[in-house]
Amino acid sequence: METLKVSTRSNPNSVAGAMAGVVRSSGGVLVQVVGAGALNQAIKAIAIARGYVAAGGIDLVCVPTFAEVEIDGERRTAIRLRIQDRAIAGDATEAQMDAAAASRAV
Structure with a gap:
């Protein structure tokens, strides 16, 4: 699954467009x-992004988790937000979600 890194200076509209594109694909x-x-x-x-993909029948859900990352040699706690279509989320494993997403690809 592709990872987008967002900073304080990120433009929310640009990030939303990137999210929508990756979720669609x-x-x-x-x-x-x-x-x-x-x-x-x-x-x-x-x-x-929810607004961008809603017309296509995609209902986004967000699942937050903590992760340890290294930035400039220093360990930091990051938050990872898994953004996906509710229709393929459920209790599925990542492999199952990847397979479901591949079957939806247009």
């Missing part, structure tokens, strides 16, 4: 953020 995307400002931009982008 593969069924889901991971968004990684470090810090409150980056999380704020990512959440705004998710709200915007």
Whole structure:
């Protein structure tokens, strides 16, 4: 699953467009953020992306998890937001979601 890294300076409209494109093509995307400002931009982008994909019958859901990442030699706690279509989310494994997304690809 593709990972988009969002920072405090990221433009929510641009991030939303990238999210929508990846979700349409593969069924889901991971968004990684470090810090409150980056999380704020990512959440705004998710709200915007929901509007972009809704007309195509895609209902986005967001599943947050913590992750340890290394930035400039320093370990930091990141938040990863798994953004995917509710129709393929459920209790499916990542492999099942990838297969479902591949079958939807146009």
